[in-house]
Amino acid sequence: MPKTKFLILRFSSIGDIVLTTPVIRCVKLQFPNAEVHFATKKNFQSLLQNNPYVDKTHVLDGSLSTLIAQLKAEKFDYVIDLHNNLRTQIIKFRLQVKAFSFDKLNLRKWIYVKLKKNLMPNVHIVNRYMNTVASLGIQNDNRGLDYFIPEKDELPRHWLPQAFQQGFVVYAIGGQHTTKKLPHLQMLALCRQVHEPLVLIGGKEDILVANAIVEALEKEGRSILNTCGNCNLNQSASLLKQAQWVISHDTGMMHVAAALKKKVVAIWGNTVPEFGMYPYQTPFVNIENTSLNCRPCSKIGYDKCPLGHFKCTNDLSFEQLPSLVNRLNKSTDS
Structure with a gap:
């Protein structure tokens, strides 16, 4: 069976990328023969390097055009945009593959900040991220967030x-x-x-x-x-x-x-x-x-x-x- 290649987009920052990890895991484990790639900024690449559910990372290090050329060569089947900003919209336009985009609810946030009227759904952002891929049949496995510490960085208790x-x-x-x-x-x-x-x-x-x-x-x-x-x-x-x-x-x-x-x-x-x-x-x-x-x-x-x-x-x-x-x-x- 051929691989189905997914590209997940989230450029920053530490917490936001950690919050995407249930999507990474669930796509990898639930979609048949999934190959999961993740594009982020160079500063945050280390957050993905030890994640066993990420097959390959791609780095934005200055030139968006350079990154897009690398991504085009991968011939992705799907893009999962969990950032949904101008840069990711450009990427989706240039790749011309089926994309699933996170709804940031910016209008509701603006109303909350400026008018102090809370119209935000009582839903954690992780569950909203998961809703982005629901139409693919991907469901939240409720195993929480992932963070993988490489062995070389594990500090022994006697270090203290x-x-x-x-x-x-x-x-x-x-x-x-x-x-x-x-x-x-x-x-x-x-x-x-x-x-x-x-x-x-x-x-x-x-x-x-x-x-x-x-x-x-x-x-x-x-x-x-x-x-x-x-x-x-x-x-x-x-x-x-x-x-x-x-x-x-x-x-x-x-x-x-x-x-x-x-x-x-x-x-x-x-x-x-x-x-x-x-x-x-x-x-x-x-x-x-x-x-x-x-x-x-x-x-x-x-x-x-x-x-x-x-x-x-x-x-x-x-x-x-x-x-x-x-x-x-x-x-x-x-």
Whole structure:
């Protein structure tokens, strides 16, 4: 039987690509003789390289025309467009094969952001991604998200200081947009409510904030470890995998944690869970300021609060964190 070749399009970013993994898996396993290719930006290629359901990746590295020429040579049978932006529309036009395109519901998001009227369906974005391929007979297998860590990036427990080897919590302090992250002092207030040894993960851009948190908490006798800028994405995922539970802003690492089936405390700033991108098929609780009439102010985020007050995070209290974690633990014990 000849192969049926699928091209899945999603150029960015970490969380969005992780959220496409059920589609990848279900197409590969459910469609007879499927050969699954995935096109993304070069920065995110590593997210697909270890995925056993991806037969080949294609990289957008500057020239869209170069990528299109490579894709044309593959002679795909179907395109599954889970990004649905101008570039992917150009690709679909140039390839001239049957395509299935994700409905981004941009008008509904605009109405929610600008008019504060929530017309979003009460459906997780993963299920909306799956609806994109439903007409092919592909169904959600409800196995959740996938994230595959290569063996070389698995961090052994003895890599950690002695105080962390009996268990720890991970706080992913990063975020692409400032309005999706807690300010430094609020991060510190949150960390003070964590009674287990705490590991901070993030990129090089998070090092200064992480160092300030560590300096403050070590003076209080807390066990805290800063790995920001010292671990690659897969190594940070390895720390998530070993964590007892995870704290994350509304960022890609929240979805990586969900893929690894970790209990998640999700911190929300200017965005809201109602956009449908909360932790998928894993136990979680939300901490958010639901009393503001300016949320959500964006479907993505800003470099600073448009109104200047940043109350969505500055007014958050974290005293309820221990009871929320108890609720998480009880939900997994029952």
